[in-house]
Amino acid sequence: MNKKILKIAIPYTIPVLLGYLSVGIAYGLLVVKSGLSIWVGLGMSVFLYAGAMQFVAISILTGPISLVQVAAMTLFVNIRHLFYGLSFIELFKAFGWRKQYLIFGMTDETYSLLCGIAEKENIETERLFFTIAALNQFYWITGSLLGALVGNLITFDTTGIDFAMTALFVVIFVEQWLSAKSHLPALIGVASALVALKWFGPSQMVLPAMIFMLVVLLSAKKKINVGGDV
């Protein structure tokens, strides 16, 4: 990781820094409070590395464990990641070994950041992507560790700081809106999520939302002009 790339990468990752540190601290705190060891909490941030799933994992690990159920639960919570890679198949074909880590580290937030810069920077995209992904996981691990070690000492009220994550999604949404040839995909995404939220409730909304979205996007293929040769 050279300095030049770091200098370009860090500003991009600041919103994720805010989000991952605060949510990571909350996670670390919860790990310790649930009676799990710091190593378990840290191990998950290193090897599992999936924010929402790690919170689910805390409740899984503190109850009776069935590995089949654990696998099904994980698939269900993270199924949305199946679709993220679709945006990078062509680009990653040119990448070397860093591609493996990029695929492993493709969280919601890393995906969002990478989508936002795919078109803008062309200097050594592979290294820039890798650096951004690695920084994000570094923030997440740091947050988890801080939460597990000193979470109890934080006295000022940080309630609501995780809104930084929402704001990050909003900013990228606006950027994509401004550069898009068609606004239909963005609107379809919001509408699918709202319908799924209304029908299936907050804890079950993701899978239905993704299915609605894919069905509508595919059936509107002729109406949506994406530019390029599709």
Next chain:
Amino acid sequence: MIWAAIIVMSLVTYLTRLGPFILFGKGRATPNWVIYIGKVLPPAVMGMLIVYSVKHVHISIVGEFLPVLFGIGVTVVLHLWKRNNLISIIGGTLVYMLLIR
């Protein structure tokens, strides 16, 4: 058992992220509809993630709903005005944090 569960969760999570590359990555030309979905998905997913990230907010409770609405509104306006990610995100987050108090 705890570590076995962590290994299972890690593997399944990695496989969901690896899936599209196994299916469409190697050699063969990527099907047209996959390229299309790859292009239209980012804005759609971003729209979904916005809703997903505030999914626990009750629309019927004004004290919960308004801060989110203003937080998002301020973020959008700041961004259209300055086009600076950091200013938009910090501004929107601060407004939200103030309003929920």
